[in-house]
Amino acid sequence: MxxxxxxxxxxxxxxxxxxxxxxxxxxxxxxxxxxxxxxxxxxxxxxxxxxxxxxxxxxxxxxxxxxxxxxxxxxxxxxxxxxxxxxxxxxxxxxxxxxxxxxxxxxxxxxxxxxxxxxxxxxxxxxxxxxxxxxxxxxxxxxxxxxxxxxxxxxKPTPLRFPGKILADEKSGRLFIADSNHNRIVISSLDGELQEVIGTGEIGAADGAYSEAQFDHPQGMALVQDTLYVADTENHLLRKINLADKKVETIAGVGRQGSSNETWPGMGENASLDNLPPRFIGTPKTTAINSPWALWPHGDSLYIAMAGPHQIWKMKLDESEIGPYAGNGREDIVDGPLLPAIPYQQGFSSFAQPSGLTSDGKTLFVADSEGSSIREVPFNPRGSVGTLVGTSKLSSARLFTFGDIDGTARRAKLQHALGVCYVDGIIYTADTYNNKIKSIDAKTGFVKTIAGTGKPGTADDPAQFDEPAGLTHAGGKLYIADTNNHLIRVLDLKTNQVSTLTINGLEPLPVKQRPEAPAEAVQK
Known part of the structure; x- marks a missing residue:
């Protein structure tokens, strides 16, 4: 062994x-x-x-x-x-x-x-x-x-440490990086000039100024005007950052992992509207949440890939309510109506550790990692969850069927895809365990590898990645959080050329030092 x-x-x-x-x-x-x-x-x-x-x-x-x-x-x-x-x-x-x-x-x-x-x-x-x-x-x-x-x-110290998710804002020319294992958010220009570092680098949940705030392995982000929302994953919190005032604030969660009987908060007053299934909602700051991994804003709400309970959640941007939006809580790849009336009820949609979100404005696309599938979630609460690429039509082994196969939606296979990014009819995905970036036709589900040899590495030509987890788009380029390489990579969609982005001015943080052992300690 x-x-x-x-x-x-x-x-x-x-x-x-x-x-x-x-x-x-x-x-x-x-x-x-x-x-x-x-x-x-x-x-x-x-x-x-x-x-x-x-x-x-x-x-x-x-x-x-x-x-x-x-x-x-x-x-x-x-x-x-x-x-x-x-x-x-x-x-x-x-x-x-x-x-x-x-x-x-x-x-x-x-x-x-x-x-x-x-x-x-x-x-x-x-x-x-x-x-x-x-x-x-x-x-x-x-x-x-x-x-x-x-x-x-x-x-060895590195400027970034296992960056998980990444978000580009073409309008302001900014790139937001979840520097996950440095427990901070890094803001740079799209060409890599450092603008801000948010967080001390120490694990914690402190609110306040950029230099005082703390996170615990943050992941997904969403930008709404001058507010950056952050999935503070291992704190089991949602945070918001006022980019104008340079302040961090906790807006959802109680600072610990929500247990299974807490993932369905008390029923709201809207439970009987138009015969919709009752939706369980709670007040964001008093509702325990469970490993939020990715965020997407739409309309007056923030959609959350809640990896822990295998669900998609929704929170009003006015922070008045939060609760499940899709998924019965069973870990599986099953299509069907969004949300049951009671937890775990069969005949409704099931997800398996959803970890990435993107949208074309009509549908929420989900990287459903444990089932190596790309799911489709309608914004219409009367709609049903579908699967664009993946295992939902299999009679068994839906969580254990994966591979590295391009082609039609029926034939294609992914391996633990963590990231998705919609651009002009194409869903680009970080096919994480295949060390590749792939394109998926949003209508047909046709899959094609566009970058990555499949072998881990840092080369730009031919491109290599090592478990990439996050994708975002701006100015005809994909920005990729190349997690295990501790790097940000850039894929030009016109030329298919890959380059490595240097964050100029970002200093490495110290690494863990070997402690002094007691004289009687056994070394192994």
């Missing part, structure tokens, strides 16, 4: 005396992402008693590659060793059937706890707090600290 984020292989027998938490995960999975902060909290609180091991059991073909897993380890700032279970050997030995799954092994080598799905640190804390005194008393608990040789300790 390939071991990552540590000097070498880690064997369970060498961890006797520790609690060992095996986390079966795959890096595309939003539920797996949700528990990573919980694992980090446990690792810090029980540094001398608990060792977490990530067992990366890939879903997508691209996720089997060790280099791609290393990038995910860095992007998610993981602080424990990870084993590449690319052939699902450990997965099968432990009879795992879904992501995430965790096993807790006690200091004597016995599996004592199994948990499928998401959990909170406090769920495991209760078990550890009850058990540690017992193992400490019988002498089987080893409380020597262990320090792992993390990938983060060998990284």
């Amino acid at each position: 390939e071991w990552l984020n540590t000097k070498g292989p880690v064997e369970l027998k060498d961890l006797k005396g520790k609690f060992v938490l095996l986390d079966f995960w795959t890096y595309c999975c939003i539920n797996c992402m949700h528990i990573l902060p919980e694992l980090k909290e446990l690792e810090h609180d029980y540094a001398n008693q608990l060792v977490v091991i990530g067992v990366h059991s890939a879903k997508f073909e691209n996720e089997k590659d060790a280099k791609n897993i290393e990038e995910a380890i860095l992007r998610y700032e993981i602080e424990h060793p990870v084993v590449n279970d690319n052939n699902l050997k450990i997965w099968n030995n432990y009879s795992v059937s879904s992501w995430p799954t965790m096993y807790l092994i006690d200091p004597e080598g016995n599996v004592v706890y199994l948990r499928r799905g998401e959990f909170l640190a406090d769920d495991i804390r209760g078990i550890l707090d009850g058990a540690i005194p017992y193992y400490r008393a019988n002498g089987s608990l080893d409380e020597k600290p262990i320090q792992f040789d993390l990938l983060a300790y060998s990284q």
Whole structure:
């Protein structure tokens, strides 16, 4: 097995005396992402008693590659060793059937706890707090600290760090970049001259002036006049930035992940209008939301790709209400009416981790990443969700059918596409795990690769990308957030030539430094 984020292989027998938490995960999975902060909290609180091991059991073909897993380890700032279970050997030995799954092994080598799905640190804390005194008393608990040789300790500073989404405004000549792992928003001119940096770079949720504000791995953005809306993804918040006053303000969310029974807030007064299905709405600042990933303004509303509950949400721009707009909450690729009367009701539309939004003014196009599909959502609430390219017509395996095939909508396949951008009848997509940019005819669904060899890299000719995630358009050019390359790329739609944009004046932020280990610490 390939071991990552540590000097070498880690064997369970060498961890006797520790609690060992095996986390079966795959890096595309939003539920797996949700528990990573919980694992980090446990690792810090029980540094001398608990060792977490990530067992990366890939879903997508691209996720089997060790280099791609290393990038995910860095992007998610993981602080424990990870084993590449690319052939699902450990997965099968432990009879795992879904992501995430965790096993807790006690200091004597016995599996004592199994948990499928998401959990909170406090769920495991209760078990550890009850058990540690017992193992400490019988002498089987080893409380020597262990320090792992993390990938983060060998990284070089870069001006951008895993940029996720990008937004161009041709009218003002500005480019807005979600510098996700620097926890800030960068504004430059379209030719790369730095204008503003919004955020301190430290993880947090502080409002205020640009130099005081904080974010936590922001993603999608939307511009309405002088207001920039930001999906503050890992804070589970929506923020707005007054570009004239240079102030950041929180407008939706409560600062923690909304649970499944909170993703359908109380019914609004408009529930019976014209026999529409009731729409559940809440007040934005008191409604818990869940991993907002992309934003799109239309009319008097802001549409939100809410990756966590697998839905499209809508918030009034006057900030009077927020709630689901499409999707029954089941993770799937299913077409049908927008929204059921009750959560999870079948016969209605289903999404699978929606992560990108664009529009032609009539239809909202969605990059539905876990189903490798491009969906169509009408702005008419009486309409139905459709699929332009993807798996909705399959009778099974809709979340497990993917590939790298151009051609007709029936034949074409994508692999975990995260970004979409509509321009003159064409939907350009960041086909993320294929490391390509593709065009999709918005009427026929015909797919064509326009840039990218498929192999990760930074070359401009022939163009290479490394898990690009965001797209935007201005002046006949596509601007691309080339996430794992920490770069912004530019694709000229007339010549199909790719170039790399330098943000002049943007300074790198410091990288994680290796801490000094206690004298008795075991190095791994």
